[in-house]
Amino acid sequence: MSETTAPMTAAQAVALPVTCGEPNCTNAPVSQYTWAWGEVGYVCAQHQFLISQRAKNLKRTVTFMSLGPAAPAPLTRDERTQLHAARLSAEDEMREAQGRTARLYDQNQVLAAELGKSVRQRDELQSELTRLNEALTLLTDRHDTALEELQTAKDEVVRLQTLVDALQGARVAPVGSEG
Numbered sequence: 688m689s690e691t692t693a694p695m696t697a698a699q700a701v702a703l704p705v706t707c708g709e710p711n712c713t714n715a716p717v718s719q720y721t722w723a724w725g726e727v728g729y730v731c732a733q734h735q736f737l738i739s740q741r742a743k744n745l746k747r748t749v750t751f752m753s754l755g756p757a758a759p760a761p762l763t764r765d766e767r768t769q770l771h772a773a774r775l776s777a778e779d780e781m782r783e784a785q786g787r788t789a790r791l792y793d794q795n796q797v798l799a800a801e802l803g804k805s806v807r808q809r810d811e812l813q814s815e816l817t818r819l820n821e822a823l824t825l826l827t828d829r830h831d832t833a834l835e836e837l838q839t840a841k842d843e844v845v846r847l848q849t850l851v852d853a854l855q856g857a858r859v860a861p862v863g864s865e866g
């Protein structure tokens with residue numbers, strides 16, 4: 688009569704029953720048992736105790752195998768080295784990402800400043816354009832006024848010329864009539 692507990696292999700752990708194999712027991716199984724005659728089952732902790740009592744009473748052998756997670760095997764020297772390298776690599780990547788983030792932040796600050804400058808320049812240009820439009824309106828008004836004045840002056844010139852011609856005609860006529 689003996690009772691041993693050994694960790695399961697991964698292959699054995701694949702198709703575990705969800706409940707204890709004893710009738711009307713819904714507890715989660717904690718071990719697989721094997722009777723000396725080959726019968727195999729899964730039991731909860733309570734039934735493992737009862738089965739082991741039964742084995743004592745029957746003076747037969749039952750072997751229990753724990754279904755708990757296998758203890759992790761200690762790392763080999765190579766695995767430790769790889770883990771260390773992976774950690775260093777991850778730390779490098781993190782530092783690099785932090786550097787990229789800082790650079791992006793700086794670039795963003797520069798772009799924001801440039802955008803602010805562009806907006807101010809646009810506002811200044813808009814003001815200048817408004818001022819030029821007002822000046823153009825003023826000049827156009829003056830131009831119209833000047834044209835009107837020019838036309839008035841031309842009319843005046845024509846009127847005076849007509850008057851001069853009339854006066855000359857009057858003076859010439861007597862001379863002509865004398866001659």
Ligand SMILES: [Zn+2]
Pocket residue numbers: 707708709712713714730731732733734
């Ligand atoms: Zn049970």
